[in-house]
Amino acid sequence: xxxxxxxxxxxxxxxxxxxxxxxxxxxxxxxxxxxxxxxxxxxxxxxxxxxxxxxxxxxxxxxxxxxxxxxxxxxxxxxxxxxxxxxxxxxxxxxxxxxxxxxxxxxxxxxxxxxxxxxxxxxxxxxxxxxxxxxxxxxxxxxxxxxxxxxxxxxxxxx
DNA sequence: GCCAACGTTGGC
DNA sequence: GCCAACGTTGGC
Numbered sequence: 001x002x003x004x005x006x007x008x009x010x011x012x013x014x015x016x017x018x019x020x021x022x023x024x025x026x027x028x029x030x031x032x033x034x035x036x037x038x039x040x041x042x043x044x045x046x047x048x049x050x051x052x053x054x055x056x057x058x059x060x061x062x063x064x065x066x067x068x069x070x071x072x073x074x075x076x077x078x079x080x081x082x083x084x085x086x087x088x089x090x091x092x093x094x095x096x097x098x099x100x101x102x103x104x105x106x107x108x109x110x111x112x113x114x115x116x117x118x119x120x121x122x123x124x125x126x127x128x129x130x131x132x133x134x135x136x137x138x139x140x141x142x143x144x145x146x147x148x149x150x151x152x153x154x155x156x157x158x159x
Numbered sequence: 160g161c162c163a164a165c166g167t168t169g170g171c
Numbered sequence: 172g173c174c175a176a177c178g179t180t181g182g183c
Contacts, residue, residue: 012180012181014180014181038166039166040166060180060181060182061180061181061182062181064182065181119182136163136164136182137163137164137181138164138165138181139164139165139166139179139180139181141180160183161182161183162181162182162183163180163181163182164179164180164181165178165179165180166177166178166179166180167176167177167178167179168175168176168177168178169174169175169176169177170173170174170175170176171172171173171174
């Protein structure tokens with residue numbers, strides 16, 4: 001059952017590595033979401049993430065952690081070049097040029113939340129009890145988000 | 160800085 | 172195929 005509506009996701013980024021502001025400062029230019037080395041996340045990129053999908057941009061390992069803004073997928077997944085470069089920290093000697101193991105996609109900043117929504121507020125909101133990001137031990141750097149949870153987070157963020 | 164949760168690796 | 176050891180994530 002195909003649908004025209006974009007899929008919804010949450011992506012985690014450490015602000016020390018690449019913050020929301022860094023994404024904004026790229027001036028809508030495509031930014032590579034590279035360095036993902038987790039098979040479950042790779043499969044999301046390979047199978048599900050489409051151009052036009054929307055993403056909650058979440059700051060992890062931040063003080064405090066939480067959702068900052070909304071980003072948009074501008075290019076669907078393609079091979080992550082860092083896996084082939086021995087100088088890269090994310091170099092993967094097992095990955096072959098003709099069948100790359102790892103993928104990345106491109107995104108741009110779309111809209112900042114009026115209010116930052118800290119993780120603690122997500123946890124305190126009973127409506128979001130099933131949202132993945134509030135689950136203990138949830139480490140996926142890309143997570144699918146339900147429409148109802150998406151709407152609730154945006155409401156909390158003043159949009 | 161600590162450590163729980165979880166994924167990956169490798170010996171057997 | 173099992174599972175201990177190890178590495179990483181990420182909240183606190």
